[in-house]
Amino acid sequence: MNKKKIIITGGAGFIGSHVIRRFVNQYPDYQIVNLDALTYAGNLENLEDVESKENYKFIKADIRDAELIESIFETEQPDAVIHLAAESHVDRSIKDPLAFVQTNVIGTVNLLNAAKKTWKSDYSKYRFYHVSTDEVYGALGETGFFTEETAYNPHSPYSASKASSDHFVRAYHDTYGMDTVVSNCSNNYGANHFPEKLIPLSINNIKNNKSIPIYGKGLNVRDWLWVEDHARAIDVIFHNAKTGTTYNIGGHNEWTNIDLIKLLCKIMDKKLDREPGTSEKLITYVEDRAGHDLRYAIDPNKLQNELGWKPSLQFEEGLEKTVDWYLANEKWLNNVTSGNYQQYYELQYKDK
Ligand code: NAD
Ligand code: DAU
Numbered sequence: 001m002n003k004k005k006i007i008i009t010g011g012a013g014f015i016g017s018h019v020i021r022r023f024v025n026q027y028p029d030y031q032i033v034n035l036d037a038l039t040y041a042g043n044l045e046n047l048e049d050v051e052s053k054e055n056y057k058f059i060k061a062d063i064r065d066a067e068l069i070e071s072i073f074e075t076e077q078p079d080a081v082i083h084l085a086a087e088s089h090v091d092r093s094i095k096d097p098l099a100f101v102q103t104n105v106i107g108t109v110n111l112l113n114a115a116k117k118t119w120k121s122d123y124s125k126y127r128f129y130h131v132s133t134d135e136v137y138g139a140l141g142e143t144g145f146f147t148e149e150t151a152y153n154p155h156s157p158y159s160a161s162k163a164s165s166d167h168f169v170r171a172y173h174d175t176y177g178m179d180t181v182v183s184n185c186s187n188n189y190g191a192n193h194f195p196e197k198l199i200p201l202s203i204n205n206i207k208n209n210k211s212i213p214i215y216g217k218g219l220n221v222r223d224w225l226w227v228e229d230h231a232r233a234i235d236v237i238f239h240n241a242k243t244g245t246t247y248n249i250g251g252h253n254e255w256t257n258i259d260l261i262k263l264l265c266k267i268m269d270k271k272l273d274r275e276p277g278t279s280e281k282l283i284t285y286v287e288d289r290a291g292h293d294l295r296y297a298i299d300p301n302k303l304q305n306e307l308g309w310k311p312s313l314q315f316e317e318g319l320e321k322t323v324d325w326y327l328a329n330e331k332w333l334n335n336v337t338s339g340n341y342q343q344y345y346e347l348q349y350k351d352k
Helices: 014-026 066-076 090-095 097-119 157-176 198-207 227-240 257-271 301-307 315-328 330-338 344-349
Strands: 005-009 031-036 056-060 080-083 127-133 180-185 187-189 212-215 221-226 246-249 254-256 283-286
Touching: 005 014, 005 066, 014 031, 014 227, 066 097, 080 097, 080 227, 090 097, 090 157, 097 127, 097 157, 127 157, 127 227, 157 180, 180 227, 187 227, 187 315, 198 212, 198 257, 198 315, 212 257, 221 227, 221 257, 221 315, 227 246, 227 301, 246 301, 254 257, 257 283, 257 315, 315 330
Parallel strands: 005 031, 005 080, 031 056, 080 127, 127 180, 180 246, 187 221, 212 283
Antiparallel strands: 221 254
């Protein structure tokens, strides 16, 4: 196989860091370039174990800067892009939708343009893989699943921006013939998850005896997937999907928020040697998220049947492993919550 140079965007973030680690370790013949702006969500501490590997390099760059991105592509001459860089948090998108348009929509188009210019319409050797979310499909009622055929119906500014970026990627396939692939995944959990999201926020709050904010009645349903299973799915799809295709990624693992948090509280009581029931007392119902989608649930049959991927971990086991990781990595958590990992964080996290 020819040496492949892959630009992975957003590699300093939660999922991106797991994808980088997987590709750097599994494919020593590939050159992996992590392109990331290091916003509040980017943390190079996530990649300490791979930063000195010969087939890895980091470039600090903002995908909103079209000229810069074009010049990086010209210099690096990548064979492929795996695009994860994004503003990813729904609550932030409600406060500042434009930031989501700028990074998720315009940033994606800047990458597509740079790839188009560098690859000079000879797309047979190149691939643009766009990582997206199940939120583009909108919300389900109590039954049914999102398939690859489900019509897009995004509700939040975040999901609207991701839907738009998905459409642009497909448009570059349909209009210019670019080799593109899109995957839409359900909620991820695991190590290095930024503690603004439900699971790591709750672990951190329970550890510090702070209240656990549950939006509305806690009855919204999310479909949770171990982040390393997502990284493995991206690997399988990147290498095997036909051009222009889409795959949904999920593991049939639906939980209401309140049931999930009660399970987490039980695990935390055990790990912290607290009386059973101690952590549950921290649960506090707060004002609901505006436009809060009721339920997400992925039908992963296409991915399982065509490419043979299936999730490796049961949720209870994965959640316990996640708690163990956060308790063992106090330095990581303290650096993030104190803002020591980067100054920019001060400005961004404190308004949560
Ligand atoms: P994250 O917020 O943890 O990380 C995002 C990364 O992108 C950070 O390293 C950040 O520095 C970088 N970034 C942000 N803006 C940038 C810009 N303008 N230029 C360059 N880099 C920039 O996000 P995540 O949860 O790891 O999600 C990664 C991708 O996967 C996103 O595209 C997201 O929509 C998608 N996704 C996430 C989930 C989930 O459960 N977290 C599920 C499905 C899909
Ligand atoms: O479905 C995939 C999506 O999952 C990704 O595309 C997003 O990038 C990712 O952030 C995630 O979005 P959610 O909004 O589902 O994740 P979050 O952790 O913010 O919230 C999970 C559920 O918990 C949701 O129903 C809102 C609720 N919640 C969240 C927070 C932060 C609470 O009840 N309290 C909270 O404090």
